[in-house]
Amino acid sequence: MINNYSKIYISITNKLRCDKVYKNDAPTHTDSVKPVLLCPIDKTAYIRNELFKNYFLCFQILASNFPICKLNPKELPECFAKAVEDTLKILKNPVPELGLPSIDPIEVESLQFQGGSGNIVLNQNLKNVKIFNMPSTKVTKAEINIEGYEFNNVLHTFVPEMKFTANCELIGKILLLPIRGNGNLDLNIYNLTAVISMRGGQVEKKKITYLKIDNTTCALTPGLVKIRFDNLFNGEKTLGDNMNKVLNDNWKEVFSEFKAAYEEVLAQYVHNLAGQVFNKVPLKDLFPGP
Structure with a gap:
């Protein structure tokens, strides 16, 4: 980690x-x-x-353009899972009526982190990060609680392939070999399981109840990761190809060094987007009574 x-x-x-x-x-x-x-x-x-x-x-x-689930405890988890899937598919393309851009890709301005210990150290400065294939997300299970003043939900999801691209400045080492580069990063994650958890509550504003989110976390478990850094070692192709092979041969250890940063990116994105919606759209409009 x-x-x-x-x-x-x-x-x-x-x-x-x-x-x-x-x-x-x-x-x-x-x-x-x-x-x-x-x-x-x-x-x-x-x-x-x-x-x-x-x-x-x-x-x-215009909320009627999106799936709505009635506040029925028995039916809500299954309905909520399908509603999330359907909403992600809708947002594959822009929605002009709402002024919404496509979420394919999600765009992140920059991401910087230092990580690693022992045989793997990868310090990265990423810019123009793009995350593709979110609309292909399958929600395999949803847990949701909107009772009393609580609002908690957990989404268990599966993505067949998620792709990250970025401009990357990289410096570090792997298996005692120094690594340095400044070029494009292509990261493909296959058979990705992601668990997104939100904890929050309910607040009243002018006698109207809204949901609020206090904390969001994301846990990623990949089935396979393929990594390619371009322009390693000042563009020396043989050295670059060999280093990319080493990275992919050790993908589990390599991915674990920056997994937490990507989890934080996705968690913050979901937290900010959902939180702003909940702050403006009343609970009764998002989850009407049965």
Whole structure:
């Protein structure tokens, strides 16, 4: 496991937004005229807040586009599992009505960490990280509790193949061999099991109940990992190919050195996205009574 990894920054580069239109036939050049942001189905009301706030108001109006589960304890786990799967499939493509970009790929601005001990040390500085194939996620089991003031859920998921790409600066060692490079990283994870856990509760705002998330964790268990670092040893192909072979021959040990960082990325992404939705969409709209 990683002994120490540094800051993790997550940025959704495609902004969540409502459609941009202009009031009173204003010019369409955004540099000189600030647009009025409208939810598409309401041409009379306009919203002057930030893009994220507009998205969530649109989400409330257009929530019928997404699966909804009734708050029936016996049926909720199975319904919730299917709803998550269906929602991920919907988000494979942008949803213009909600101003939602595709989640395929998820985009992360940067990821830096230092990790390793003994025979494997891999210090990495990743930029322009992209995570592909999230919409292919299968939810094999869901546990969810929305009783009293609690909100806890655990999603057991399976992804046949998840792909990470990034620009990578790498320095370290493996089996006493020094390794250094500055190029592209391709990481393919096959037969991936991921368990995502959320713990939170319920809060009231203006006599309306909302869900809140206090903590989110993610645990990854891969069946196979294939790794390729380009431009190792200043582009020396023979040395680079040999080092990539060593990395793949020892993929379990290598992946364990940065697994915690990727778990943190996915956990933060889910936490931030779901948390912002729960903060704006009332519980009764997300999980109506039976």
